[in-house]
Amino acid sequence: xxxxxxxxxxxxxxxxxxxxxxxxxxxxxxxxxxxxxxxxxxxxxxxxxxxxxxxxxxxxxxxxxxxxxxxxxxxxxxxxxxxxxxxxxxxxxxxxxxxxxxxxxxxxxxxxxxxxxxxxxxxxxxxxxxxxxxxxxxxxxxxxxxxxxxxxxxxxxxxxxxxxxxxxxxx
Numbered sequence: 001x002x003x004x005x006x007x008x009x010x011x012x013x014x015x016x017x018x019x020x021x022x023x024x025x026x027x028x029x030x031x032x033x034x035x036x037x038x039x040x041x042x043x044x045x046x047x048x049x050x051x052x053x054x055x056x057x058x059x060x061x062x063x064x065x066x067x068x069x070x071x072x073x074x075x076x077x078x079x080x081x082x083x084x085x086x087x088x089x090x091x092x093x094x095x096x097x098x099x100x101x102x103x104x105x106x107x108x109x110x111x112x113x114x115x116x117x118x119x120x121x122x123x124x125x126x127x128x129x130x131x132x133x134x135x136x137x138x139x140x141x142x143x144x145x146x147x148x149x150x151x152x153x154x155x156x157x158x159x160x161x162x163x164x165x166x167x168x169x170x171x
Contacts, residue, residue, distance in 0.1 A: 034102035081111035
């Protein structure tokens, strides 16, 4: 989980490089649409804490892009596709949020990307459905593996390293 938070924090910081040019005094606003309520709220709280910790450290060292500080804008995606769409629409209506991250559920990230494509950069640090990358959305950056990528790696390890005589599949 710590590695995921570090990866997300790096991606969030890097994504701000694509924001509209501004003076050094302006802050870089990064949106985080995550499940802060509902069944996946535990993940959302981890995302919030990790992002806040990363931004605190980055801002303490002078910020990014020549001294610009990062400001996080949180919206609850409620762990549902409808909640995700509402959350990113609210982030986009801000006008100063140029990138978002935070989704943990594939169905939510897919729904969000249908709204943000061509309008706001998205960094996906949690959801793994192949359909996310299969979209070919140049505005979506996926940090983690897809389900098929994980399966391929696991299967190769199982066959080439573990070399079991028998395999049972439950799924």
